[in-house]
Amino acid sequence: MAKPFNLMVVTPEREFFSGEAVYVSVQSIAGTLGVMAGHVPMVSALDVGVLEIQTDEHTTRTAFHSEGFIEVRPECVYILSQACEWPEEIDEKRALEAEQRAQERLQQERGDQLGTMGHSKVALMRAMTRRKIKSMSSK
Amino acid sequence: MANVSDIRFHIKSVKQTRQITNAMHMVSAARMRKALDGIAKNRSYFYHALDVIVDIRNHTGDITHPYLKHRAGDKVAYIVVSGEKGLSGSYNHAVLALADSLMEDKNVIEVYTIGSVGTSHFLRRGITPDRHFERLAEKPKLDQVRRLMTILIEQYDRGEIDELRIVYTRFINTLSREPMEQKLLPVELNDFKRGRPTSTQDEAYDRSYILYDPSPKEVLNALIPQLLIGYVYGAIVHAYASENCSRMAAMENATRSADKMIEKLTQQYHAVRQLTITNELADIIGAANAANAARSADAAYYPEEKRP
Numbered sequence: 001m002a003k004p005f006n007l008m009v010v011t012p013e014r015e016f017f018s019g020e021a022v023y024v025s026v027q028s029i030a031g032t033l034g035v036m037a038g039h040v041p042m043v044s045a046l047d048v049g050v051l052e053i054q055t056d057e058h059t060t061r062t063a064f065h066s067e068g069f070i071e072v073r074p075e076c077v078y079i080l081s082q083a084c085e086w087p088e089e090i091d092e093k094r095a096l097e098a099e100q101r102a103q104e105r106l107q108q109e110r111g112d113q114l115g116t117m118g119h120s121k122v123a124l125m126r127a128m129t130r131r132k133i134k135s136m137s138s139k
Numbered sequence: 140m141a142n143v144s145d146i147r148f149h150i151k152s153v154k155q156t157r158q159i160t161n162a163m164h165m166v167s168a169a170r171m172r173k174a175l176d177g178i179a180k181n182r183s184y185f186y187h188a189l190d191v192i193v194d195i196r197n198h199t200g201d202i203t204h205p206y207l208k209h210r211a212g213d214k215v216a217y218i219v220v221s222g223e224k225g226l227s228g229s230y231n232h233a234v235l236a237l238a239d240s241l242m243e244d245k246n247v248i249e250v251y252t253i254g255s256v257g258t259s260h261f262l263r264r265g266i267t268p269d270r271h272f273e274r275l276a277e278k279p280k281l282d283q284v285r286r287l288m289t290i291l292i293e294q295y296d297r298g299e300i301d302e303l304r305i306v307y308t309r310f311i312n313t314l315s316r317e318p319m320e321q322k323l324l325p326v327e328l329n330d331f332k333r334g335r336p337t338s339t340q341d342e343a344y345d346r347s348y349i350l351y352d353p354s355p356k357e358v359l360n361a362l363i364p365q366l367l368i369g370y371v372y373g374a375i376v377h378a379y380a381s382e383n384c385s386r387m388a389a390m391e392n393a394t395r396s397a398d399k400m401i402e403k404l405t406q407q408y409h410a411v412r413q414l415t416i417t418n419e420l421a422d423i424i425g426a427a428n429a430a431n432a433a434r435s436a437d438a439a440y441y442p443e444e445k446r447p
Contacts, residue, residue: 012181012281012372029361030353042350043191045361069362071191080184082281082368119289 003037006076007053009065009084016063016084023054026070026079033070035077045069046081048125050133064090064133066126087137090130099127143415146408150401157397163226164390167383171313174380177279178310181376185369192362195355204356205296206326206363212301216249216291217242218323218371220307220378221257223277228389230308230382231256234318238306239264241320249300251287253375279375281368288368295324307374308381316381321374323367 002022009017025034027049051065068081102124141149219238222231235257242250252258252268253275261268270290275283294300303324309317351358 010180010184010187012184012369013177014180028352029357033352040350042352043194043358044352045358067361067365069188069191069358069365071187078187080187082285082365 002057004056005037007079008076009051009053009079009081011068011081011084013083016081017053019055021053021055021077022057023052024077024079025050025052026065028070035070035072039072039077041074042072043069046079048122048129050129051079051081051084062087062133062136064130067122085130085133087133090134092131092134095127095130095134098123099131102127141407141411143408143411146404146411150404150408153397153400153404157394157401160390160393160397164387164394167387167390171380171383171387174376174383175310177376178373178380181369181373185366185373188362188366188369192359192366194349195351195359198349198355204359204363206324209325210301212298213246214248214300215245215302215304216251216294216300217247218251218253218287218291218303218305218307219257219261220305220375221252221254221260222378222382223254223256223274225256226389227382227386230316230385231260234306234308234378235260237318237320241304241306249294251291254378275375277379279372279379281372284372284375285368288364288371292324292364292367300324305371305374307378310377310380310384313384316384321370323370326363326366 004020004022007017007019007021007024008015023034023036025032027033027047028044029047030044032049033044046065046068048066051063052060053063054060064083064085064087065079065081066083068079071078071080102120105120106124217238219235221234225231238257249269250261250266252261252271255271255273258268258271258273270287272283272287291300291303295303302322304320304322306318306320309319311317
């Protein structure tokens with residue numbers, strides 16, 4: 001049995017998760033990052049992606065996470081993200097609308113304004129990830 | 140002196156006002172408690188981000204970042220956070236007066252307002268806010284703050300503004316709040332530490348062997364915009380708590396003076412009512428006396444048997 005460690009997932013609006021876990025994985029800017037107990041102290045920034053928390057050998061919970069960062073300390077792992085949502089909290093209709101909006105914007109902006117294109121892309125990523133997590137959980 | 144029905148009407152209207160102020164007091168108290176909760180949650184997020192940035196700066200030395208460097212220009216953009224409604228004591232006035240005095244001697248090219256009181260204040264002074272965010276002051280939402288900051292950071296990137304500042308009301312405790320200004324861009328890390336509680340656990344933690352993935356510079360790039368978003372969101376939550384706290388105090392005072400006024404009017408009402416009764420009694424007694432006197436005069440004049 002894997003050794004458990006303390007995990008805290010915090011957003012500016014609430015404490016999303018606090019408790020013991022054996023494994024957690026997030027989408028960092030360098031790629032998917034998995035952490036288990038005894039990890040070397042590290043800091044990385046997070047992209048938009050899937051947050052996976054294994055609280056014990058048999059239970060895994062997935063959630064959505066937005067941009068933020070992860071800090072691995074000897075005593076605790078902190079994940080700080082601007083937004084975190086469990087699948088049941090995701091508003092699929094809103095995500096779908098956001099996805100279409102972002103796609104439209106990307107179509108229009110292509111070429112003329114490179115600056116804002118990045119944000120539409122992030123918005124698109126956010127919407128698509130939300131929908132992916134939602135559909136994963138409903139199966 | 141006013142008559143009885145006038146006073147009764149007056150008491151009734153004061154009672155109605157008192158009911159409203161009392162209800163507003165309760166609502167603000169509940170909202171304030173909620174906002175305080177929000178402040179505590181945002182604090183841990185924000186200080187974590189700040190710690191990481193300070194660490195990167197301390198341990199990796201030569202990293203510079205466009206958001207950390209000063210620029211020669213003097214084009215300033217302001218974000219002003221005020222309330223959505225009035226009736227909150229000196230809250231709106233204090234923060235807007237500070238904003239006015241700060242903007243006076245600067246080359247302000249953009250004004251962003253959060254809260255409709257601020258928007259109408261600047262419109263009255265002939266300054267049209269470049270963008271205003273209504274309802275955000277009433278219900279701080281992170282995605283809206285993100286949108287606001289994205290616009291501003293982009294403007295900074297393009298060199299349209301050289302400095303970004305925010306004016307808001309900082310919540311200290313339920314009795315005191317302080318309108319203040321904070322420079323957001325370029326980032327001055329020491330400024331952000333104001334009012335931060337120090338914890339011994341943090342000092343014991345050796346931060347010199349932390350691994351930064353993929354590199355300190357990239358982590359810094361990703362974190363600075365997040366720090367700013369966290370700060371602005373925190374500022375709005377602070378302002379919201381201050382507004383409700385201020386309104387709570389104002390409404391408590393109003394309720395108390397309404398109580399005093401009702402008491403005074405009730406006394407007056409009793410006095411007037413008593414006086415009317417006394418006057419009426421005096422009239423009746425006077426009339427009765429007069430009637431008695433007339434009857435006895437009659438009796439003296441006409442002998443008993445001859446009475447008609």
